[in-house]
Amino acid sequence: MVSDFNMPDLNYFNQAETIDLKRTPWVNGYVSGTHGRIPRLRTIVDNKDKIGAIKVHLGIGRDNYMIPPGLYAVGNPNKSSPILVTANYKLTVDTLRCNLLNLDAWIIVVDTKGINVWCAAGKGTFSTYEVIKKIKELKLKELVSHRTIILPQLCAPGVAAYQVLRNSGFKAVFGPIKAGDIRGFIDNGMKATEEMRTISFGAASRLLLTPIEVVHSFKVLLIMLVSVLIYNAVDYSSFYQSALIMNTLIGFVPLAVAVLTGCIIVPFLLPFIPFRAFAAKGLLGGIILDIVLILLKDNIIMLQSNLLLLIAYCMIIPSATTLLSLNFTGSTTYTSFSGVKKETKLTLPIVKSAAVIGVILAIASKLL
Amino acid sequence: MKHKYIRNVTTLELKKDKCKGCGFCVEVCPHRVFVMENGRADIVDKNRCMECGACALNCPFEAITVEVGVGCAIAIINGNNNGGKSCC
Incomplete structure (x- = not known):
């Protein structure tokens, strides 16, 4: 198993660069630096995003509601900013970014074929392999000076944190279940409370x-x-x-x-x-x-x-x-x-x- | 109100002698099935387990086994129709 994840260094590749700003109102310009131009995610959702959310809840275009995977930013991140990992289902990205207002961070979007974090982990698309591959092809070692990434807790059925560390040098920390708790998690020194770690299913x-x-x-x-x-x-x-x-x-x-x-x-x-x-x-x-x-x-x-x-x-x-x-x-x-x-x-x-x-x-x- | 599902069916097993107390299982379980006790993992309530497999995958010492699957009737019905493999 271990050798499966032991991939060589990959050439820099950020599919997120290919987005068309005119057609992606959820992106607010670019952050430039060592990695060229990196799209910056807006931290508010607009009416178009809300209509999109209603549509997918009605099953309209649900199988093709995704954004290009790759490296994004929120705010003005630098070499010491935290790295958050998420899925490329548009609804998932919307939920994440609207909870990151006034936060500077890097966002790694894994290619889960437009499926949410938990289901993608269960299906094997949000996997240890994909996370390691993203760390390597996005050259995270050159992007930041620290060696920690924050994974959503619900990707754990697909991602073995200890394997990520062994094969990429990045310590994978499991963040909270809900995007709304990320700020609290970071402010708490990357420690999740019991409540943050418990799944709910309210009315x-x-x-x-x-x-x-x-x-x-x-x-x-x-x-x-x-x-x-x-x-x-x-x-x-x-x-x-x-x-x-x-x-x-x-x-x-x-x-x-x-x-x-x-x-x-x-x-x-x-x-x-x-x-x-x-x-x-x-x-x-x-x-x-x-x-x-x-x-x-x-x-x-x-x-x-x-x-x-x-x-x-x-x-x-x-x-x-x-x-x-x-x-x-x-x-x-x-x-x-x-x-x-x-x-x-x-x-x-x-x-x-x-x-x-x-x-x-x-x-x-x-x-x- | 707390959700409770069918009892005494989960395939979750913890081999305590293999546990080195890293705590990953406690961290990843969304139903808080595990706790750390005296430096080793222990199961609090097995019946809360939904067999997502997060604990087993994240155990570096192979101390946890569980038959992983999606708890979805349609996936199970479809799986029966196309030869055993459950898939949505």
């Missing part, structure tokens, strides 16, 4: 992750809507067109509510819902929706005196909430591989069966 963070869950469920919602429409249209004879549309929309509501429960309500209320397994949390939500549906069934024309279809709905709704809740494990900060594997293997066959039985019952209710 605001959970809510911020729900829009993309809904966007990813559009296809499912559309299939549900079309299915209900077809169900109502099959023996559509004496109905008026408006009645068909009305029945379809009303029949779609319970299914849409199930999807939104799995995408928004369960994630938002996560720690307040009993059970540890996400599938169980989702199932509980589905059962509650089933009870509400049974109580309100007389208001839904499709379900009036159609017991088979009511049972079909009562199978499909918990299937949807359970699967979507299980899906949210991928967005959390605390679910383990072994745990998710366990509950997925246990739940998936049951969810699939329930959904299939639901669909068969719905078709049967039409034919019988």
Whole structure:
């Protein structure tokens, strides 16, 4: 392993130099010195950055939201200024730079293919190798007089600090989890408090992750809507067109509510819902929706005196909430591989069966 | 409110006899699973472990082992469909 990181001295190469200032409002000119021109990051985010953030939370252009990797500056750094390392996801860089107001520092942006620090570390793009390579190709030994770099704590699943030291001569110190704590970390003599080192997953963070869950469920919602429409249209004879549309929309509501429960309500209320397994949390939500549906069934024309279809709905709704809740494990900060594997293997066959039985019952209710 | 996930499933193991007390595991763990006690690492609450692998990778003495993986149902389902390797 060690020899993998033992690369020779590389020629100076800073991809960040190639940026076009006219198209990068997040850069505020250049810092010049021993390393030629180094782009200086703005320490405020403007409306364009904010719109960009909203877009990626809705899944628009999310896979291509990145900046060129390389060496950047904030403020007016010199040979003794700290070096911070980060990922090249634009949202990550925005979060970092807006927390560095009035700080002079060097910023090393690692090529993580536009993925955030933690996910990139897990996928292996934010790696020991990449960090050492950046130290060498950016000639950090000539840039600064000290021999310390500050890594984000969450890159640790991909970066072995002791290997960085062994193979580059730079001591890699793990900084805080949140960019907002960097100033406190530096002022505290590069010591992180327990709080800085602990990952949180508060209600605001959970809510911020729900829009993309809904966007990813559009296809499912559309299939549900079309299915209900077809169900109502099959023996559509004496109905008026408006009645068909009305029945379809009303029949779609319970299914849409199930999807939104799995995408928004369960994630938002996560720690307040009993059970540890996400599938169980989702199932509980589905059962509650089933009870509400049974109580309100007389208001839904499709379900009036159609017991088979009511049972079909009562199978499909918990299937949807359970699967979507299980899906949210991928967005959390605390679910383990072994745990998710366990509950997925246990739940998936049951969810699939329930959904299939639901669909068969719905078709049967039409034919019988 | 503190999040709690499924108990008694984590694959995290600490071989105390190999530990030299460098403290990297304590530093990198985002769920504060480790503490230093008498110059050696110890596990406080194994059930908080999310198997990210930061501790094992950063242990210079190979005292920590954990089956690393992404705790994401879709990755696991996709992994099952394309031959075992879990990936988003």
